[in-house]
Amino acid sequence: MHMRLFYLFIFFILFNGCSNSDHKSIKSNEINVLIWDEQQSEQKEAYDKFIGEVIADHLDKNPKINTKSVSIDDSHYGLSDDLLDWSDIIIWWGHVRHDDIPDETVDKILKRLINGELDFIALHSAHWAKPFMEAMNYKTISKIKDNNPEYFNNSDYSINYIEPFVDRYAPERKDVLTPRAELRKFPSGKINVNIYLPNSCFPAYRPDGKSSFIHSLKTDHPIMKGVPQKFEITSTEMYDEPFHIPEPDEVVFDERWETGEWFRSGAIWNIGKGQLFYFRPGHETYDVFDNQNVLKIIENSCFWMFDS
Known part of the structure; x- marks a missing residue:
């Protein structure tokens, strides 16, 4: 898998192969959001619909957002070229079928x-989704290169990519x-x-449904517009x-639990010219x-990404 990443690294970083296209300038002012969901049957324990459909129902209330809710079981895994070309933003819920893509x-x-x-x-668990992991690999390589130009400006260098042991x-x-x-x-x-x-993981998790508290670290960020500086999520999994x-x-923002655990639960990376929000x-x-x-927060994220 990461040998593919190596060639992407060569093409996009060493040869600056990013295109000049900008979807935000050539499409309408409406945001096209593709909501991708494994649609596990377990989701029905908490929702009348699947998670992706719940998010789509909320976003559809905003006339400036167009949504398409798709499943891993759809044709082309819900990720056909036509759908990808249509999309400005993908919202991704993946849990146990990461390698099916x-x-x-x-x-x-x-x-x-x-x-x-x-x-x-x-x-959430899309921290192990293939697109997220490959984006983290890309960010890792490009950041190391940018921070150490004296190593990479030498014509006689070699790179070894070492994957997690398991x-x-x-x-x-x-x-x-x-x-x-x-x-x-x-x-x-x-x-x-x-x-x-x-x-792309962490040393502890606990799916016990205890509450967590979201603390805004950047109250003036567009993602946090109209959101309290601190609010409770009554039942969630701990990372x-x-x-x-x-x-x-x-x-x-970060997330904290009464038992002392905490997590960088609202994290942003620039991936080339694009943006990734976890x-x-x-x-x-x-x-x-x-x-x-x-x-x-999810709705705000769509507008912030589209306007950035």
Whole structure:
């Protein structure tokens, strides 16, 4: 999987292959939002509809937003070229069928994201969705390159990409944080770079349905417009730091639990010309997406991404 990422890295970073297209300038002022959902049967424990449909119902109340709610079981996994071309933003709920999405489709999403043709909102367990993980890999590599030009301006360098030892596992607290890089210079002039790709997970989680508290860290950010500086989510799953991801470009809010755990639950990355927003709160059997503040944050995110 990451050999594909290497070629994307070469094409988009080393050769600055981002296109000049800008979907926001050539489309209407209305926002096209594709809501992608595994639509697990367990969701019916908390909702009359599937999570994606609940979010679509809320966004449809705004006349400036057009939605299409799709499922992994739809034709082309709900991610046909026509749908991707239509979309300004993808909202993604994935949980247990991450690997069902073909690598070729993930490439198409990532290329559009890098080119600024698409933005991406990852919900909760989508931290292990293929598009999210590949975007984190891309961000890792580009950030290491940008922060260490003296290593990459040398013609005699090699890069080794080191994946997590086990695919999709929760790291232990004692594990060294990923992503990270080892940069080595040899007397011959040769340079070697070992890039440890992000695990995209965290050392603890607890699906016990206890409440959490969202704390705004940037009250003036458009994502938090009309949202209280602090609010409660009455039933959710707990994730605990450290989150093994590249440092976000912004953290809009964090989430805290009475037992002391906390998480960077509203994180933003610039991925090439596109933007990725990770929204942590959620669980397939808790009614997190009936919370009006949660829905307002998702709606605000769509407008902020489209206007940025």
